[in-house]
Amino acid sequence: xxxxxxxxxxxxxxxxxxxxxxxxxxxxxxxxxxxxxxxxxxxxxxxxxxxxxxxxxxxxxxxxxxxxxxxxxxxxxxxxxxxxxxxxxxxxxxxxxxxxxxxxxxxxxxxxxxxxxxxxxxxxxxxxxxxxxxxxxxxxxxxxxxxxxxxxxxxxxxxxxxxxxxxxxxxxxxxxxxxx
Numbered sequence: 001x002x003x004x005x006x007x008x009x010x011x012x013x014x015x016x017x018x019x020x021x022x023x024x025x026x027x028x029x030x031x032x033x034x035x036x037x038x039x040x041x042x043x044x045x046x047x048x049x050x051x052x053x054x055x056x057x058x059x060x061x062x063x064x065x066x067x068x069x070x071x072x073x074x075x076x077x078x079x080x081x082x083x084x085x086x087x088x089x090x091x092x093x094x095x096x097x098x099x100x101x102x103x104x105x106x107x108x109x110x111x112x113x114x115x116x117x118x119x120x121x122x123x124x125x126x127x128x129x130x131x132x133x134x135x136x137x138x139x140x141x142x143x144x145x146x147x148x149x150x151x152x153x154x155x156x157x158x159x160x161x162x163x164x165x166x167x168x169x170x171x172x173x174x175x176x177x178x179x180x
Contacts, residue, residue: 007032007069012101014115019072023056029103029111032069035080036116036159037094038167039065041124044175045139046167049088051157052135057106060135063157064167067116080119088137089128094119097170104158118163120170142168 007025009018010033025032039047047065051058066087070079077094085091099117106112129137145164153161 026110034114036067050136063160092121092123094121
């Protein structure tokens with residue numbers, strides 16, 4: 001498994017402006033490139049993961065299927081595909097649906113300031129998640145996730161709270177039409 005040690009610093013247009021060690025970028029709240037992967041099954045349910053307790057921030061929180069940072073020189077889609085396999089133990093075709101910038105402060109003086117590329121895919125086969133990354137995982141309906149986000153937003157990562165409404169809209173417009 002490859003660990004990201006350097007991240008790609010970007011401007012608000014996602015144009016590379018440099019490279020910085022990952023933890024330093026999180027301490028200094030410097031904008032850098034990231035990605036989030038959302039996987040669905042044929043019922044339109046989303047695959048969630050609970051972050052491992054050893055994660056450097058947001059440990060134990062529920063979030064999208066996987067997320068990380070591309071390494072300098074690595075294509076973002078290729079990085080998302082690689083990381084999905086490393087974290088969850090499976091591969092599938094991914095499609096980019098949107099991106100967004102967010103800023104969120106965490107424990108230990110860390111801040112996520114990310115230009116986040118959001119990818120979706122379909123999968124419902126065997127998985128073998130990396131226990132260093134994933135404590136638990138499950139498929140949930142969009143309605144169930146939405147209700148839990150409203151009643152207990154603190155159980156989810158900051159970026160998931162931001163991205164979910166847009167991903168939900170995409171799913172309703174794209175996945176639900178196909179199921180009918």
